[in-house]
Amino acid sequence: QKEVEQNSGPLSVPEGAIASLNCTYSDRVSQSFFWYRQYSGKSPELIMSIYSNGDKEDGRFTAQLNKASQYVSLLIRDSQPSDSATYLCAVFFPTGGGNKLTFGTGTQLKVEL
Amino acid sequence: EADIYQTPRYLVIGTGKKITLECSQTMGHDKMYWYQQDPGMELHLIHYSYGVNSTEKGDLSSESTVSRIRTEHFPLTLESARPSHTSQYLCASSNSGTQNWQYFGPGTRLTVT
DSSP: OOOOEOOOOOEEEEEEEEEEEEEEEETTTOEEEEEEEEETTOOEEEEEEEOOSSSETTEEEEEETTTTEEEEEESSSSOOOOGGGEEEEEOOOOOOSSOOEEEEOEEEEEEEO | OOEEEOSSSEEEEEOOEEEEEEEOOOOOOOOEEEEETTSSOOOOOEEEEEETTEEEEESOOOOOOOOSSSSOOOEEESSSSSSGGGGEEEEEEOSSOOOOOEEEOEEEEEEEE
């Protein structure tokens, strides 16, 4: 069973702080990792992808990947109230064909004024 | 403009009616997916397609059916709607290759009375 696990939260951080969202996955052969943001009532939107160990930065977002520990995280610097949403971790588990992502249950982030 | 479209966006319908949820993408993606998501809950994959005339059931059992006659079109049909089908239905697409990320449509919110 391929699994992606996230703490459901809610994670509450004050405005301007760093929000740290974590995700673990079950399959060592996974090569592609994604973070999606989903506002209430809306569809998920891709905000970060990461494929190799280390950090990847894009604006206020940093994705971190540690394949040995099967761990991927998302840091949001200078958190804003507009960052309040559910963040979904998604991992591609190679199968016999096609590409299916497995999504975690999501972590709800609340940025408080 | 390359995008993924879903119609209708909202649908309220009585029990026993047949409904078709439309999904079209203009991004030239070969893979398409249907997810079901209740408010505040996780995404569940119900159907996916690797290409024309190829469809597979997803991880969550669903009474719906899908077809893929054209690359850009992936409709979902419920032959007899029931209140238990009330949910949000999200369509997504992706391309073959190494990136593996999925792009989501805006969703259809279905209410069966």
